Amino acid sequence: MAVHVSESSDEFIQTLENRNVPVTINAEEMPLSKDGIDTRTPSDVVFISQARLNVTKVLEINIWTGQTFFVLDFKRCHVSEEDLLEIFTDFWTENIVKVVAFVSALPMNEPLIYGYVPFSEASCNRVRLVKEVLASGANQLKLVSSGVTDFYGCVLNTSAVDLPPMVIFTDEASRRGTFDLEGTEISIIKEVSKKMNFTPWFSKPKDGHPWGWIHPEPHGAAGEVYLKESHFGVGLLATTLERFQYLDVSAPVSPILECITFAVPLGAVKNQHGWMEIYVTEFSLSLWIYVGVTFALAALTYWTIAKNYQNRRQSVSGVGFFLFSTFLGVPVKAPVPLPLKCFFLGWIWYSYITVVSYQSLMKGRLTVPYRPREIETIRDFLDSHLQCVGYYNSIVFVTYKAEGDLKELAARCKPVRFGMKEGFDRVVTRKDIGYLREITSFKYYTLINPRLKGKVHYVKECASEYYPIMVLQRNSPLTKPTNKLIWQLFESGILMKWRNKYIHDVKPVAPPVIKLSLRHTFSPFIALLSGIFLSVLIFFAEQCAHRKILRVTNVFDVFIYFMCRRKVSAIN
Structure with missing residues (x-):
């Protein structure tokens, strides 16, 4: 088999040599494949060898079929695990190849090939013997041929924003401290964990910020993923320029657009109907x-x-x-x-x-039963006496490069950190705010709190719309299989089924009549x-x-x- 080494690989090898890591390209004893392997594509697998490598023996293992290779041959006899981890991490960070394997000395003419699990938790072994993988079952034979598909049961952390119905923290789970969560996005993570063989661990962002940001300092779910403290960030996240630049963004995790709007008190619009208009329009x-x-x-x-x-x-x-x-x-x-x-x-x-x-x-x-006029547009909200409040991320997302009414809205919005319960209590009792959140969460909260029916109105016009996504570490091996799974769930209709499992359209309830009418x-x-x-x-x-x-x-x-x-x- 001919050897193909891309320009980016040459640059990377030069970088390794500059770091006093002796590396040479060994193209000898590379046999031509009977399967007609296409060598015109960039290298997919890298062998790092301690000694002169008998590639023929290595290629006898059936999991290499269909790949192209190049070999890094170490001139020294021993390579520590720390050196290997450092080199492997550099390979993944530079995004040069899909799979890296280390080939040790060849006792009894049988190569010992070790695979590397990148970006895993410190508690997991990041260098594993491929022969152990082969013995563990046929489902793991694609470790090298298709990239990393097995995390050997590692515990991978997920930073989750408590935002039902996409992420649901139950009271019982919170008391135990072992967050076995529910929700649409949580179901996706659990399904990925089955296919990638890892144990998901869910936790709220440590600093108390929900979605968070990266600059000027990392905070929230996005910040923990950026700092590699978590592998996933979930909870109705939106694609922003910052997240797209510094993180991997998944495919949409919801089959419908998410609407950011206001929960407002009933009858809060400034100009209501007169009594004569009520009598005329009721028939x-x-x-x-x-x-x-x-x-x-x-x-x-x-x-x-x-x-x-x-x-x-x-x-x-x-x-x-x-x-x-x-x-x-x-x-x-x-x-x-x-x-x-x-x-x-x-x-x-x-x-x-x-x-x-x-x-x-x-x-x-x-x-036509009388109903008080409600706030239905951003303009109606601006004309009312209500104060705009919401999470910092929601306000920034809605008002970023805003014009017209949204620009005026930005001047009236105040960042707060109280949750859904506190927000609704203030809307219902004090009736002085418009609470800015996602309509999916509004509907779910109304569904599980019947006392709110007929007391809160949701503005029909969206301040902003987006498709929710998950964020992952940059160049994460989880990105590609996660996106593939999400699209399969979308095409099969399972995503919509999961969404309907946790939220249903709330039927409108007739509000109390507050003005004289025919009734x-x-x-x-x-x-x-x-x-x-x-x-x-x-x-x-x-x-x-x-x-x-x-x-x-x-x-x-x-x-x-x-x-x-x-x-x-x-x-x-």
């Missing part, structure tokens, strides 16, 4: 059309009846007069003032239509109609009991006359 347009048509038909009907009965045209007041008499059963000759008749007439029709609208099966189409007069409507019905029954009873028909002057009296006469005839 839908279709019902107002129905009311107009009904009144027109009623007026035409009674006007026609009056004309035929008295053989003369009736005025508008006369039509109302007959209509009033018909509904109430009041004799025409009764001295009732016309304005009072018109008032009761309008009230009765209004009551009837309102009751039918709210009690019918079509009330969803006929009525306030609903009970008086029922009482009035009941009284009218009772008065009509009494009127019938009186007319039939006395069997006295007074002077007939309207249609209703004629009806009563004939009804009572038929009843008397039947008795006789």
Whole structure:
């Protein structure tokens, strides 16, 4: 097999020589592969040898098939483990090759090949005998051929931001101190640990900062990953220029965009509806059309009846007069003032239509229940009296290079460090802040706290949107397999299934009515109609009991006359 050494490899070898590490390229005894290995690609595997290397013996191990190599041959007889770790770390940091293996002396013509697990915890052995790996199972045969795929059960730390439903710290786990967490991103880490054979350990950032940053000093989850104190940083993190420059960024861990918005008190918008607007808009347009048509038909009907009965045209007041008499059963000759008749007439029709609208099966189409106006846009929030508060990272992310309303919002936002519970308590009780957080966390917290339903409103307009990601150490061997797994979970729909496991869309609850509307007069409507019905029954009873028909002057009296006469005839 021919040897291919890239320019970057030459530079790196020169660096090793400058550090007094004797290195030479040994291209002898490199046989041609029967499998036709392509040597035009950069080297994937590096052998570091203590002595002259019998490559033929080394290549007899079946895990090397399909790779290209170059060999570093040490002129000295012994290489300490510390020297190996230093060299291996340099290889991974420079991102020259995928896999590094150390070949020791060849006792009994059998090479002892050691693999290196980069960036592992100090408690794990970072140099392992490949033959031990081969004996441990077929799943680990790809250690060298496909990069590092096995961490030999090492404990790898994950800095997790307590941000349900992506990362859920349970109270029981917190008391034990062994954080066996739940959540969408935690499920991804656990799935990666099964494939990469490591034990995940979850902990909150030590300095108390949630997401954190790298400059001017590393803080939070991102800072711990940058300082190589953790391998993963999780918790609805966003891709920023700083994180992209100094860390590895995973594929999106959520199938939908994350929205950063406000939780605000109910009815906090500055300009609310007036009482007249409430009365007009509570009925839908279709019902107002129905009311107009009904009144027109009623007026035409009674006007026609009056004309035929008295053989003369009736005025508008006369039509109302007959209509009033018909509904109430009041004799025409009764001295009732016309304005009072018109008032009761309008009230009765209004009551009837309102009751039918709210009690019918079509009330969803006929009525539009009153709701106080809510803050729905950033502009509405800026016009309100509310103070913008949120975590420092959220405020910086939203207001970075902001223009227009967001630039004005940046001047009103104040960084705070209280959690979700404290934020919601202040929104509900003091009603003086708009709490800036991720909508996913808002919905989850509302779901597990039913007392908040109908008390908090979430602004529909997003201050910013992004796809959540995880951060890993720069050039981490975990990046590629993690991204591959995330895309597989996304394409199979498992990511959405995990998300739905912890959060569901919260159904809106009707807020309390705080202004006068039709619902306030609903009970008086029922009482009035009941009284009218009772008065009509009494009127019938009186007319039939006395069997006295007074002077007939309207249609209703004629009806009563004939009804009572038929009843008397039947008795006789």
